[in-house]
Amino acid sequence: MIREPFVNEASPFQRLDPRLRILMATAFAFVMALSDRFSALVPGIVASIILIGFSGLQVRNVLKRLMLVNGFILFLWLVVPVTFPGAPLFDLGPLTATREGVLVSARIAIKCNAILLSFIALVAVSPVATLGAALARMGIPEKIVFLLLMSYRYIFVMETEYQRLARSAAVRGFRPSTSIHTYRTFAYLIGMLFVRASARAERVYMAMLCRGFSGRFHCMQEFSFSRKDGIWAGCMTIALFGLGILEWMG
């Protein structure tokens, strides 16, 4: 089952305006992605760790999620140091790792983790429904917002449908192996999933028409920007400027 593991009612960030959190996480992501100096990157990742501290999330769950992403970054560490041109650092058999290669890998690792942590702390604590409404209220085109919300809504239905199909294959003795039969079976499963998805899309659309849908979506949720939001907005903006100064002046 697909879950939202970080949705946390108790998180103090839940009480902040979600628009502010999305905006700040996005701004932070840009600053980190564009920074190159370690004098900015290191304070950046420290800041994101501080945010996790404030968010009240369980460190274990956050680490689990980080492991997943760092699995991909591990591949970068295997490839980039030995392929990036620059001053040789050490030899690994026929391959030579360069100083520049190691630094690039380190930068990527820090950026990824910092951005991920900030999004977990600020954005992932809200349910997708709230985020969708916040995006709509931020002026994001409603069609994009609805695409997000509908995908979220029907991913669960699709998943149940896939599991039903997979179970029906399993009870008839299907065991995946490396064979044409396996590939064909999976192709059928996926094909059937597409057929059902499109049939369902049609029925959902019909149901929407029956309730007077005319192509315009309306958003219900209202958000208000409180004094507390103002204080957090101020602190985070100052922090972002600090990081910027460290990068471009330092």
Place this chain on the structure above:
Amino acid sequence: MDGLSSIIELEHICFGYDAGPPVLDDLSFLLGEGEKAGLIGYNGSGKTTLLHVIMGLLTPSRGTIRVLGKKIETKKDFLEVRRTIGLVFQNADDQLFSPTVLEDVAFGPLNLGKSPKEARTMAMETLERLNLEGFENRITHRLSGGEKKLVSLATVLVMQPKALLLDEPTTGLDEDARTRITSLLNDLDISMVIVSHEYDFLAGTVQRVYSMKDGRIQFDGEAEILHVHVHRHPVIEHRHSREGEQGKSHSR
């Protein structure tokens, strides 16, 4: 039906999916104001198709549709029909597409041009009417089957329709949910057509039972009488034995 004004009037409706045999073949049907009708028929006999034709989701190749006495022809007419008649889909997952219950129930009123505040009030009132207080912030896909069905009903009732079309409302529900739906439908003072395979359920909700066969609708009898009848014979036997009685019911 004398003396009653009609809500839905179908005359000589023909419909077929492209290249297939006709699903609806010269079908005529009349639903009077306040009438609660049950509709039974084999799988694939065209019950759902009929409901979709009434809502204007499918266009018949022949025949006329009248709603509240007015002939329905253009797309704009059907927009009006969809305010007057509510359709509850067989699968609640098709009906509930919003992330939260409140947003889903408010979707109809918002489409009717209500302000978010009005829509919220209407949604909350409807939920309360269906004893669904406290459901407003629930995530739709996490509801149980019975809860999903009740919420789908709420999403339609919030638009204050004059008639309700229900496509197999009890399929896959447990006894508890079925009882709840039954008493809820009995409390509603509007016309309805209920498509169902369950005589018991129909006997508890509707006055008249119609059946669909060969693309047409025929009147089977008062729900109570059929109900007693079905308890004496298994359903299949009943279907066969009814062939012989048809003359009787027609001569009424």
